Amino acid sequence: MRKLPSRLKKGDLVGVIAPSSPPNQESLQKALPFLEELGLRVKLGNSVTAVNGYLAGTDEERLADLHAMFEDPEVSGIFCAGGGYGAARIADQIDYAMIKENPKVFWGYSDITFLHTAIGEYADLVTFHGPMLASDVGKPEFHERSRRMFNQLFEPFELHYTEEVTPLETLVGGVAQGELVGGNLSLVRSAIGTKFDLDVKGKILLIEEIDEEPYEVDEILNQLRMARKFDEAAGIVIGDFKNAEPNKRQPSLTLDQVVDHYFSQLKIPVVKGFKIGHCEPHFSVPLGALARLDGDAKTLTILPGVE
Template sequence: MRIRPKRLKKGDVIGVIAPSSPPDQENLKKALPFFEELGLQVRMGKSVHAKYGYLAGEDDERLADLHAMFEDPEISGVFCAGGGVGAARYADRIDYAMIQENPKVFWGYSDITFLHNTIGEYANLVTFHGPMLASDIGKEEFHERSARMFGQLFSPFELHYSEEVSPLTAIRPGTAEGDLVGGNLTIIQNGLGTKFDLDVKGKLLLIEDIGKEPADVDRTLNQLRMARKFEEAAGIIIGDFKGAEPKDPDESLSLAQVFDHYFGQLPIPVVKGFKIGHCEPHFSLPLGVKARLDAGDKTLTVLPGVE
């Protein structure tokens, strides 16, 4: 069982870092009042304002920020300003033992998937897949339901996703229970064949992505199929695939056809339509906790992520 971080409380200090690409500075500023309303104090990491090409500072800078936030006893949670690219560049140099000794809330998604998976595996820590400051919270379209999902950090409660949140489609029937793992599909693919290859055996696998046409999704799913990820998983949760419409529909399969091809014959429950990923609202989830997927009722139940 993974370590659940301590719940947040009003007055706590949280650290903000940019593990991947440079965040939009205006959106970052606009996100700060949200955390103030939650009763949290915000401390910015050095990487948040750094820029090195498409990276938020050099790898050593971003890694130092991550380490500093986990080591600092005054920091109760670490939140990512945005995603992009670059989190995996220093994953093999993270001090996972130190993180395990200093468990605290770690929150983000997209490119941050790589850190979720490595911290979960090597620091044995529950982390949180949810919207980030510059990428989501600081934008006008940030949804009220997305905002409410931060409540799970202050009080342990079971999360329940049903069609009251969004329409869901069961591709395959059945029910399954297991640890919830996964995140961005492309980032999961990036770990294949490495020491950070995502362990999905007996687990519920979450996938989501952005800006990938059906042919791109097809290519990635086929690689995961050949890596036996789908036959090892207990169930599959398909989140949002924003921007997946083909540029030329007459010359493309639909995303639904791609999903049916790879998941339509699996002997495990597979449900699509979850508002998890690059979308609004964004239903936030703890990763590494027990969850239950019921394709018949079209529900997902997830145990609390904090102590």
């Protein structure tokens, strides 16, 4: 079992960093009061306002920010301002031994998937796949259920996703137990062949995506299939695929046809329809925590991500 970070408490200081692209400053400023409403004090990293083309500062600046927040004994948790691109550029320079010695809440998704995988693998720490400040929290459409998902950081409780949350569809029945891993499909694919290649053996693989047409999703899933990811996984949780509509390629298979092609013949439980990803509401989950996927009952149960 991976190490659980300590739960957050009212009055705790949390850091905000931008390991990927520059966050929208207007949205970020609208989001910061949300952290204060949770009873948290906020420390902004230097990367949050830095701009280096499509990156939030240089690799050195973003890396230094990440290290500083984990090393600072006064910082109890770290929230990513946004995603975009760039997290993978610093992954092989991160001091994972230091992070392992300073375990704390780390929260984000999308491009941050690469850091979730790396920190999980090399610092043995449970991290959180959830809405980001500028990308989600600061937007008018930020959902009340998405807000409530932050409560799991303050009190350890099991998460239960059933059809009371959203309709679900079972592609393959059965029950699987294992660590929940994964995140954004493109980022899982981008790590194949590197030291950060996602280990899915005996684990439940979560996938979600945004702005990829069915043929692009097909290409990524085919690579994961050939890399034997689906053979090794214990179960598959299919999250939200936002804007997965054919645009450049007409005529096209539908996303459902693509997904069914790759998953319906597997011998492990596969369930789709989870509102996890670039969506509202966004059901936040602890990655690396023990989960149970029941394809027959259409439920996903996840043990607490904090201690």
